[in-house]
Amino acid sequence: MSLVTAGVVVLDCAEPEKLAEFYKELLDGRVTDVSANLVEIRGVDGFRIAFRRDANATPPSWPRPENSLQAHLDFLVEDLDEAERRVVGLGGRPLEARDAPGPYEERGYSDPAGHSFTLRLVRPLAPKQG
Known part of the structure; x- marks a missing residue:
């Protein structure tokens, strides 16, 4: 058995009930x-x-330098546009107007309390056939 196991990510916020509902x-x-003073949730995948x-x-x-990135979450999605509509519908807001450069x-988005997170497109594991 491992001496240390993964626990839970905790975000500080003024209204934990509202932020928990968003996530x-x-x-x-x-x-x-x-x-x-604490609300914990578990996603369908166990997160x-x-x-x-x-x-x-x-x-x-973030992305301004003062009081910048305190924590950052990445979520994997199969459809960026559909996931963005869901985020915005739940009260989140885009932080970047276009897709980020890179591989x-x-x-990027922020939740209703201002914490940043990223929706990243899941890459297929196998090359396309045909």
Whole structure:
């Protein structure tokens, strides 16, 4: 048995209930733990994320340098446009107006509390046939 095992990603925010609802819907997840200052959810694939109440939490300013990236989440999707519509419909907002340069097709967003995350297109594992 491993001495240390992966735990849970925790984001600080002013309203953990609202932020948990955003990610619960985005990940088709369910709430697994609720206390006065923390809400944890589990996505359908087992990914765990929690939201801790911090009345003084300030959202990251990324891509601006001051108070920049505090944490960053990547989510794999099969359809960037469909995933973007879902993010925006749930109250998230795009941070980049076009696809990012580089080897991956991805787009940056912020959740309703200002935490940044990326939707990255899943690449097929096998080459196309025919």
